[in-house]
Amino acid sequence: MQSATVEPVRVMPAKEVSNPLSTTKTQHSPAQNRSESSAKTPESVTQSLKSHSLAYREDPDHGIRVPVTEIALDPSPNGKANPAFQVYRTAGPGSDPVVGLEPFRAPWIEARGDTVAYRGRERNLLDDGKSAVRRGEASAEWKGTQPVPRRAVEGKTVTQMHYAKQGTVTPEMQFVALRENCDVELVRSEVAAGRAIIPNNINHPESEPMIIGKAFLVKINANIGNSAVTSSIAEEVDKLQWATQWGADTVMDLSTGDDIHTTREWIIRNSPVPIGTVPIYQALEKVNGEANKLTWEIFRDTVIEQCEQGVDYMTIHAGVLLRYVPLTANRVTGIVSRGGSIMAGWCLAHHQENFLYTHFDELCEIFAQYDVAFSLGDGLRPGATADANDAAQFAELDTLAELTQRAWEFDVQVMVEGPGHVPFHLVRENVERQQELCKGAPFYTLGPLVTDVAPGYDHITSAIGATEIARYGTAMLCYVTPKEHLGLPNKDDVKTGVITYKIAAHAADLAKGHPGAHERDDALSKARFEFRWRDQFALSLDPVTAEAFHDETLPAEPAKTAHFCSMCGPKFCSMRISQDIRDEYGSEEAQTAIAEMYSGMRGKSQEFLASGGKVYLPELQVPGSPDTLEAGSGSLN
Amino acid sequence: MQSATVEPVRVMPAKEVSNPLSTTKTQHSPAQNRSESSAKTPESVTQSLKSHSLAYREDPDHGIRVPVTEIALDPSPNGKANPAFQVYRTAGPGSDPVVGLEPFRAPWIEARGDTVAYRGRERNLLDDGKSAVRRGEASAEWKGTQPVPRRAVEGKTVTQMHYAKQGTVTPEMQFVALRENCDVELVRSEVAAGRAIIPNNINHPESEPMIIGKAFLVKINANIGNSAVTSSIAEEVDKLQWATQWGADTVMDLSTGDDIHTTREWIIRNSPVPIGTVPIYQALEKVNGEANKLTWEIFRDTVIEQCEQGVDYMTIHAGVLLRYVPLTANRVTGIVSRGGSIMAGWCLAHHQENFLYTHFDELCEIFAQYDVAFSLGDGLRPGATADANDAAQFAELDTLAELTQRAWEFDVQVMVEGPGHVPFHLVRENVERQQELCKGAPFYTLGPLVTDVAPGYDHITSAIGATEIARYGTAMLCYVTPKEHLGLPNKDDVKTGVITYKIAAHAADLAKGHPGAHERDDALSKARFEFRWRDQFALSLDPVTAEAFHDETLPAEPAKTAHFCSMCGPKFCSMRISQDIRDEYGSEEAQTAIAEMYSGMRGKSQEFLASGGKVYLPELQVPGSPDTLEAGSGSLN
DSSP, X not given: OOOOSSSOOOOOOGGGOOSSSOOSOOBOOTTXXXXXXXXXXXXXXXXXXXXXXXXXXXXXXXXXXXXXXXXXXXXXXXXXXXXXXXXEOOSTTOOOTTTOOOOTTHHHHHHTOOEXXXXXXXXXXXXXXXXXXXXXXXXXXXXXXXXXXXXXXXXXXXXXXXXXXXXXXXXXXXXXXXXXXXXXXXXXXXXXXXXXXXXXXXXXXXXXXXXXXXXXXXXXXXXXXXXXXXOOHHHHHHHHHHHHHHTOSEEEEOOOSSOHHHHHHHHHHTOSSOEEEOHHHHXXXXXXXXXXXXXXXXXXXXXXXXXXXXOOEEEEOTTOOGGGGGGGTTSSSOOOXXXXXXXXXXXXXXXXXXXXXXXXXXXXXXXXXXXXXXXXXXXXXXXXXXXXXXXXXXXXXXXXXXXXXXXXXXXXXXXXXEOSBOOHHHHHHHHHHHXXXXXXXXXXXXXXXXXXSOTTOHHXXXXXXXXXXXXXXXXXXXXXXXXXXTSOOOHHHHHHHHHHHHHHHHHHHHHTTOTTTHHHHHXXXXXXXXXXXXXXXXXXXXXXXXXXXXXXXXXXXXXXXOSSOTTTOSSOOHHHHHHHHHHHHOSHHHHHHHHXXXXXXXXXXXXXXXXXXXXOOSTTOBTTBOOOEETTTOXXX | OOOOSSSOOOOOOXXXXXXXXXXXXXXXXXXXXXXXXXXXXXXXXXXXXXXXXXXXXXXXXXXXXXXXXXXXXXXXTTSOOOOOEEEEOOSTTOOOTTTOOOOTTHHHHHHTOOEEEOOOOOOOGGGGOHHHHHHTSOTTOOOSOOOOXXXXXXXXXXXXXXXXHTTOOOHHHHHHHHHHTSOHHHHHHHHHTTSEEOOOOTTOTTSOXXXXXXXXXXXXXXXEOOOSSOOOHHHHHHHHHHHHHHTOSEEEEOOOSSOHHHHHHHHHHTOSSOEEEOHHHHHHHHTTTOGGGOOHHHHHHHHHHHHHHTOOEEEEOTTOOGGGGGGGTTSSSOOOOHHHHHHHHHHHHHTSOOHHHHTHHHXXXXXXXXXXXXEEOOTTOOSSGGGTTOHHHXXXXXXXXXXXXXXXHTTOOEEEEEOSXXXXXHHHHHHHHHHHHTTTOOEEEEOOBSOSSOTTOHHHHHHHHHHHHHHTTOOEEXXXXXXXXXXXXXXXXXXXXXXXXXHHHHHHHHHTTOTTTHHHHHHHHHHHHTXXXXXHHHHSSOHHHHHHHHHHHSOSGGGGTOSSOTTTOSSOOHHHHHHHHHHHHOSHHHHHHHHHHHTTOOSHHHHHHHTTOEEOOSTTOBTTBOOOEETTTOSBO
């Protein structure tokens, strides 16, 4: 992730920093700004993040800078300095939850002159559920600045796709290019072609632009949200900050309990990453959980409510057509998507086509006014490996492809959601089929889980499928936590899900040969080889856990600088032997000589031997009687 | 895993059971027989294993029976019974650690008449390390029966490969066939061809025969063992039982600390699974950790010591040739295999060829007398993704292929070890190359880890690579625990490693289309769909964790029989809607009618509609105006 092709990176000390993205904190500790601290982050182990700091990658020509996490490294044992390592950062500059983040994109949006502030939809207490109506307010009203909503000037389209198609490079695209370390033209052309999206509602100016598309780094989404059974607004904001701290690229608020509107307000105002929702969940709450009472009007009003708040992308289950529903009848697990079953239930109750499908063009018109992206939901995704790649799933995908085209006619950005539960050998077909049918629109998948037999470990079963599907072109992976199928994730589960998916996404980046992806692996492995324990921790996806695990076996402070590990102990060390080998054979001249000997050539090898080098010739090696060609002796012995 | 092609399974109540494999326990609880109970298994949650019991799959014609775990299931909500589900069991019948297991294979071995009991090597206190010499004994001498070692009658070969090549079907092969639910001829022919091994030293008659080969279920190995820094004999025996309890198919004892000999004695006498070792570790202890003091004589003596004890397979790093060592000089992490670096260190110190290579034929002669299998160590495996598939690694593989052939000439069973750290897109090449060069000899890999950046989560990074490499033919996967690179695994880590690798192995079985592999997935998914929570837990790889996670969100007992889950809550339920769909469209006649309508045919569909069925025709569907063909009306509306 280190700068290579773009402007040289200038790292500004934090105190010089002013707007936008101002911050007074450079030290970065997971225990700070948290209303609750995890059991896994006692004070002692947060030391490992001391070497992490907030820095900036700058593009002064365009007045843009992108926050990165900079990791300071110790010198190598030979005294050579190791340059600080920069990694992609999703945590943003940090915020006080009751104040929120600065709307740093607001000037960019206003400067385009194609939007207007307007009064917005009337607040309805039912937006926060029945208890709010009873109480006369939500349980913890948002006290920070209440932004005035904006929308496109009549007749204008304000989506990044629209600008990209017109050949306009926006500051959002510049930001993304700097962040991804790529040419801005790649960003513009991929967005124009629909192969990538930059989800950023004009009413969420606090968010840092990011891109979802297969030409870019694989992204991950973390789901949070309350339910009828659990959790407070503060907990959800805390989960948001916790998830982005560990690397979530977007967050979906899937709340289904009380205070949905207000919880979302707190989340959006504090979120440095795009926020996604499934608006049918809130619409269902407004009709008391009875799917057959849903109407297009209620849904439309909910969508506008969320557009005005700043939701960046919305899952719309418009592909669950009436005629596909019977195709699921004999599945092992029927319809498992919550949104999918809501719409299937509605279709059957009314004997009518899915209103999300019949009103799809109206949705496009609305989304075009705010730059909200579609996440076309796969309501018929398989919920068991036995149901994978079946008629119902692929029939829906055909419709999602049709809807993708329709949205593009409105210049609305689109990604397409994917499964679910799929055995490993059938995973690849999912992404290849989606990419072909949907003309390269970004694929956004949930796992998939490659077996059904491991509830409690479905972050793992799904990370296996996620790596495979991302390798072949999935652009964003929706995380799965250990609680999948069993309960609602707590803060530890959120972290486990995020780290597990960072692994899948990064493994796929490596497999795709994404430029620079291997640099972090190489830096960490070098630190490991050189027994720079603190650097090994600092460079890892979860420094806190790495250090804590190390300390369980060898807790003493000297063990972190010791030149051995718990595996072999001090008497014998593989790494030490390797270092001896490097000293003897690592020079360029030694390696050239060895290569020549292997290929049967002379020349450099003679010089090397004459200078005292020692090498063992493969051609002359006889089992049971090893032959050595030693310099000096000039003969075989 | 349910019986399909072999004799009908007769499940005997445990009280009828006598020798061999006798047991008086049918209820199977992880907290029993454990010297230490895990933090994750409080009494309350072990309830989920109440439905697990020890049962037997019988082959009365050959007097053989194989223990399986039987899972009792509740009836479906429609009242239909669900048959008990049998799963492959590695835990054995259970043992009291100070007594050990019954040597139930002893009669089979004696009946062949090709082995003799003999006095064996003299006990040397140095086998247990310097402290034992000082003390005059090991810290916890084995008090159970001390078996008299056996070896082949002069001039005989007693390996399963030898019998298989001669066309002899042994009881071990019958046992394996019953266990794998396949034809015994498949077992014999794969062993004869070297494509599978049955590691079972004649001096480990307590072990239940199992097979490692790509035509069979993918197996997993768990590493245990003390080190200079930690742990007691009791802890290691406990880890052995814990690992097999959760599904380890073999266990490697990698002890490097004190009491190596005695720890191994305790382990072997209690192990229902084959035990593997890396004898160079013990040999190194005998020369005070100084690699250059190693000699063939010391190594040979150590190997015989372990053959007599009953070690079933041994890792031998005979492919680390002197001339390959310089090829590792400029790797990011050099040589990371402990055994590999010991031998590389020795080669360099002496300027001589690896004595394991030069004395390989003698090793074959020894192994042939005990039926010990080779696990040809990959001492030059990559320890960083940057070093994967490089010249050093593949040069060694060429030599391992040569050694495989040499071992086969002695009818000695062989598997070949593989990496390590390999980026996802390079994984497949490893197994395909090994299978081609080594003529199908079983591949046994450590992961591989698909990225270096996640210390603390390397069970996950490696399970991703393990699934990929097993899909393409790796026969056994060596587990990696969360402590990899950081410290020594405790009991929780052992369990996490085993379950994670059960996931990878099972996912690969599914991907390979292994007969019957999907049955457990389907049974669990059916239980999930029917809200049979207890059955969902019981059928999962880790019932304890699944139940505990469920209880965190919905702890009350009624929630385990409730027809909803914490995700949607009681008001709305996807599963309920799916059930409605099944009731309406799940019948054979409805599905036939739907299929005909989709294909534009008439006939059955007319009958279905006339009988009151309702279906929505795809051909007539117009966006914005849904068309429904309803029976009765006979017209479109």
